[in-house]
Amino acid sequence: MSTMRRISKRPTVTITVDGAPLAAHAGDSVALALLAAGRGGFCADAPGGSPRAPLCLMGVCFGCLADIDGRAGEQACMVLVRDGMIVKTGGHDGTG
Amino acid sequence: MERVDVAILGAGPAGLAAATVAAGAGLSTIVLDDQGAPGGQIWRAAGDVTRDRALARLLGASYGGAMEAIGAAQAAGAVFHPACDLIDANGDGALVWLDRANGGLREGQARALIVATGARERAVPFPGWTLPGVINAGAMQIALKQGGAVPDGPVVLMGQGPLLLLVLQQLLAAGADLRAVLAFDGAVPSVPFGAMARAVFGDPGLVAQGARLLLGRMRAKVPVYRDIANLRAVGGDRIEAVAFDSDRRRQQIPCTWLGVHDGVIPNTQVTQLLGLAHRWDNAARCLVPVCDDLGRMEGAPVWVAGDGAGIGGARLAGVRGARAAHDVVRALAPDRHDAPAARALAQTAARLAPARALVAALWPARDPLALVDDDTVLCRCEGVRVGTVRAAIAAGASGPNRAKVATRCGMGPCQGRICGPILAEWVARDTDTPVGALRVRPPLKPVLLADYLTLEQE
Amino acid sequence: MSRGADIAIIGAGLVGSALALGLTRHGAQVALFDAGGDDFHASAGNFGLVWVQGKGIEAPVYADLTRRSVALWPAFQAELAEATGHDPAYRRSGGLKIALSDGEFATQTDTLARLHNQRAALNTELMDGDSLRAMIPALGPEVRGGTFCAEDGHADPLATHAALRRATQRAIIRAHIHRIEPTARGFTLHSETGTYEATRVVIAAGLASDALGAPLGLSAHLRPQRGQILVTQRMERFLDLACHTVRQTTQGTVMMGDTKEDVGYDRGTTPMAARAMVARAVRMFPHLADARIVRQWGALRVMSPDGLPVYAQSETHPGAYLVTCHSGVTLAAVHARDVADAIATDRLTDTWPELNQTRLKGAAA
Numbered sequence: 061m062s063t064m065r066r067i068s069k070r071p072t073v074t075i076t077v078d079g080a081p082l083a084a085h086a087g088d089s090v091a092l093a094l095l096a097a098g099r100g101g102f103c104a105d106a107p108g109g110s111p112r113a114p115l116c117l118m119g120v121c122f123g124c125l126a127d128i129d130g131r132a133g134e135q136a137c138m139v140l141v142r143d144g145m146i147v148k149t150g151g152h153d154g155t156g
Numbered sequence: 157m158e159r160v161d162v163a164i165l166g167a168g169p170a171g172l173a174a175a176t177v178a179a180g181a182g183l184s185t186i187v188l189d190d191q192g193a194p195g196g197q198i199w200r201a202a203g204d205v206t207r208d209r210a211l212a213r214l215l216g217a218s219y220g221g222a223m224e225a226i227g228a229a230q231a232a233g234a235v236f237h238p239a240c241d242l243i244d245a246n247g248d249g250a251l252v253w254l255d256r257a258n259g260g261l262r263e264g265q266a267r268a269l270i271v272a273t274g275a276r277e278r279a280v281p282f283p284g285w286t287l288p289g290v291i292n293a294g295a296m297q298i299a300l301k302q303g304g305a306v307p308d309g310p311v312v313l314m315g316q317g318p319l320l321l322l323v324l325q326q327l328l329a330a331g332a333d334l335r336a337v338l339a340f341d342g343a344v345p346s347v348p349f350g351a352m353a354r355a356v357f358g359d360p361g362l363v364a365q366g367a368r369l370l371l372g373r374m375r376a377k378v379p380v381y382r383d384i385a386n387l388r389a390v391g392g393d394r395i396e397a398v399a400f401d402s403d404r405r406r407q408q409i410p411c412t413w414l415g416v417h418d419g420v421i422p423n424t425q426v427t428q429l430l431g432l433a434h435r436w437d438n439a440a441r442c443l444v445p446v447c448d449d450l451g452r453m454e455g456a457p458v459w460v461a462g463d464g465a466g467i468g469g470a471r472l473a474g475v476r477g478a479r480a481a482h483d484v485v486r487a488l489a490p491d492r493h494d495a496p497a498a499r500a501l502a503q504t505a506a507r508l509a510p511a512r513a514l515v516a517a518l519w520p521a522r523d524p525l526a527l528v529d530d531d532t533v534l535c536r537c538e539g540v541r542v543g544t545v546r547a548a549i550a551a552g553a554s555g556p557n558r559a560k561v562a563t564r565c566g567m568g569p570c571q572g573r574i575c576g577p578i579l580a581e582w583v584a585r586d587t588d589t590p591v592g593a594l595r596v597r598p599p600l601k602p603v604l605l606a607d608y609l610t611l612e613q614e
Numbered sequence: 615m616s617r618g619a620d621i622a623i624i625g626a627g628l629v630g631s632a633l634a635l636g637l638t639r640h641g642a643q644v645a646l647f648d649a650g651g652d653d654f655h656a657s658a659g660n661f662g663l664v665w666v667q668g669k670g671i672e673a674p675v676y677a678d679l680t681r682r683s684v685a686l687w688p689a690f691q692a693e694l695a696e697a698t699g700h701d702p703a704y705r706r707s708g709g710l711k712i713a714l715s716d717g718e719f720a721t722q723t724d725t726l727a728r729l730h731n732q733r734a735a736l737n738t739e740l741m742d743g744d745s746l747r748a749m750i751p752a753l754g755p756e757v758r759g760g761t762f763c764a765e766d767g768h769a770d771p772l773a774t775h776a777a778l779r780r781a782t783q784r785a786i787i788r789a790h791i792h793r794i795e796p797t798a799r800g801f802t803l804h805s806e807t808g809t810y811e812a813t814r815v816v817i818a819a820g821l822a823s824d825a826l827g828a829p830l831g832l833s834a835h836l837r838p839q840r841g842q843i844l845v846t847q848r849m850e851r852f853l854d855l856a857c858h859t860v861r862q863t864t865q866g867t868v869m870m871g872d873t874k875e876d877v878g879y880d881r882g883t884t885p886m887a888a889r890a891m892v893a894r895a896v897r898m899f900p901h902l903a904d905a906r907i908v909r910q911w912g913a914l915r916v917m918s919p920d921g922l923p924v925y926a927q928s929e930t931h932p933g934a935y936l937v938t939c940h941s942g943v944t945l946a947a948v949h950a951r952d953v954a955d956a957i958a959t960d961r962l963t964d965t966w967p968e969l970n971q972t973r974l975k976g977a978a979a
Binding site: 244551 | 651772865886904907
């Protein structure tokens with residue numbers, strides 16, 4: 061599985077992704093937290109379409125769209141994790 | 157409606173230097189950036205990185221001058237608007253942005269605009285590049301800077317350019333399991349002596365850094381493959397291996413991550429949206445804004461600075477940002493124009509230029525379609541494949557915008573940022589016409605309908 | 615490439631391509647001139663309605679022409695899809711004009727009563743909000759009512775144009791014709807890259823038509839009228855029928871557009887227009903608030919002084935025609951059939967005398 065390990069110590073932030081808790085590091089973007097946890101292809105290119113994976117992590121590729129705290133289609137790489145944040149993935153263009 | 161003298165788009169080295177000069181001359185100055193903290197990509201998460209001992213040791217060299225530049229812009233009185241996505245703008249200096257920190261669309265009106273939106277990595281399409289685990293090498297560095305996150309499992313890097321060499325060193329230092337480098341470039345570049353001498357004389361630091369990185373790749377105990385052909389990322393729902401021909405032999409290397417990089421290109425979204433002139437730089441294979449030495453564009457009170465004005469690297473970016481801002485001061489408040497400082501900056505820019513030219517000569521841009529087949533996805537957002545676009549061009553699509561309406565290539569949420577430059581170059585080549593560009597439309601990033609309703613009505 | 619043609623058509627947009635398709639069917643040797651460049655102008659910018667409701671008030675000829683085209687659309691679509699593999703995605707879904715207030719609903723009621731006996735109001739019925747919500751569950755509580763016409767529908771304008779281009783591919787010549795010169799045997803067409811001869815010529819060059827037609831005694835007194843359009847990301851399907859200013863495409867994106875602006879040739883956009891269109895769309899369909907706008911653009915409608923199509927046949931230069939309209943999608947089917955037939959048999963003015971240019975004399979002043 062494509063995961064990432066950490067070489068720096070940061071406080072843990074817990075977010076909820078598709079109903080399940082996910083431990084992230086403070087300072088992570090939502091996209092990085094998902095990628096590091098091995099959840100690469102978390103948005104689809106069309107309703108029922110094939111998965112799309114983040115490419116750039118800097119707001120260019122729109123391959124990381126997710127529903128974040130009720131806002132559909134957010135660029136998950138541009139939003140930093142926050143305790144209690146609710147993320148929905150798997151929909152097309154980040155519709156959760 | 158926020159009325160200011162100067163609005164600066166982007167808080168990287170160029171934007172921060174520009175803000176320091178403009179605000180320092182007493183002009184009311186705002187700096188918009190889509191990130192939550194200033195620094196741009198090169199100085200991303202500067203505070204976190206410099207405070208964290210492990211990261212500072214690994215990345216610190218890139219952050220020289222970061223805290224000083226951020227502090228100087230703040231001390232000069234520039235107002236930083238973090239987490240703001242520019243949505244719309246026009247040549248009269250009217251701006252609309254989404255304030256993600258506070259919610260809602262905001263409007264601004266500036267007498268001068270300095271566009272310092274930096275660069276993005278050039279897209280490199282190949283079969284399987286949409287598989288999770290395939291990622292830009294620059295994104296691997298972002299993971300490191302932002303979260304101290306290192307790709308786990310076997311890693312392969314592919315491409316060329318200084319950033320790829322830097323990421324190679326940083327990943328090795330971070331203990332990544334690097335299995336191979338698929339190099340687009342040669343082992344030892346050949347450079348004319350004169351060009352090398354000018355570069356060393358003008359910017360010895362940059363040349364030394366480049367030499368260290370090249371040597372680093374040679375010394376790393378990682379196999380380097382060259383003359384890559386028939387490349388494919390192999391896997392089901394994520395990458396499991398990379399397969400390719402090298403020296404006419406088929407290779408297959410298992411990996412969980414493939415980092416790809418083939419240089420960077422300017423972010424021209426804003427200047428294109430403004431309808432200002434751009435030209436195709438044939439050597440660098442990218443679109444660049446047409447501007448004078450100071451970054452001033454024709455037809456609107458707009459200046460460009462930093463990599464967004466044509467790739468120049470971080471050292472030059474700060475100089476170009478400051479020069480643009482001096483010119484803005486000269487235009488808006490001539491009595492406060494610091495001519496000697498502007499002249500000194502011009503000399504610095506001239507001194508740094510040869511080293512930058514050397515970098516460009518060492519890693520010439522490649523054919524962006526070198527690795528595709530007809531089944532390769534070109535437009536990741538809409539899932540449009542190379543063969544579909546090929547058919548549209550054959551059927552008479554005589555420009556990128558015609559190819560776009562015929563295939564939906566470039567119509568998705570990224571609005572052609574990834575596939576657009578490739579499409580434009582391809583159509584031009586096949587139709588023997590000048591390279592165009594996908595038309596940039598508002599909103600610059602997709603906006604919730606609910607957010608539009610927060611715009612104050614006239 | 616032959617440099618002589620029976621009929622040259624200047625302009626390869628929706629109008630010119632549809633005429634070319636029809637004229638080719640007559641066995642004529644057709645040359646369809648495409649100015650090239652990177653843009654199809656009006657043909658790539660439009661909204662995609664195939665619409666009859668309210669069209670041709672005080673102009674029964676336009677109401678009839680529109681209905682005729684809508685009747686021809688299914689066969690037109692089938693022909694294009696079969697010949698080219700491109701489906702224009704036409705759906706006779708029914709069309710709805712929504713009223714969001716008592717005032718708007720009262721205006722609709724009055725108009726429909728006044729037009730009761732006119733062909734423009736044929737098969738159009740008034741419906742109240744609850745009946746509409748029963749039909750379209752996504753409609754919000756602010757919808758007061760609307761007028762519904764079962765003959766209305768919509769198509770994908772880009773796919774329609776792509777199919778027409780494919781179908782007429784062999785006739786297309788890439789050249790920007792900037793001057794048409796009458797000669798003893800027909801017309802000489804001048805471009806930067808060469809000249810071409812044709813026995814007859816049809817000008818279908820959108821807003822460039824008047825300049826080309828003037829030396830041939832053809833003028834439609836055209837002016838640009840800007841319409842701004844917004845399009846969302848793809849959404850789950852919620853709307854089959856076309857709502858005049860809001861429609862969901864076959865790809866799932868939602869288009870919104872209802873501005874009519876006289877701003878010359880400025881194809882730009884304004885944030886305030888976006889806000890106004892969004893505000894109305896969200897009142898119609900509240901769940902759109904959670905969707906995202908991906909693009910906003912401006913396109914120029916090709917407007918004649920009375921808003922009707924111009925089917926002009928030159929009196930001074932027989933064999934020269936000018937064809938233009940602002941409803942290139944709706945009328946595509948009739949252009950490819952009846953209008954092409956009338957040109958082929960040189961009976962354009964005889965067939966639609968009310969749409970000839972003579973009606974416009976002095977109108978442009």
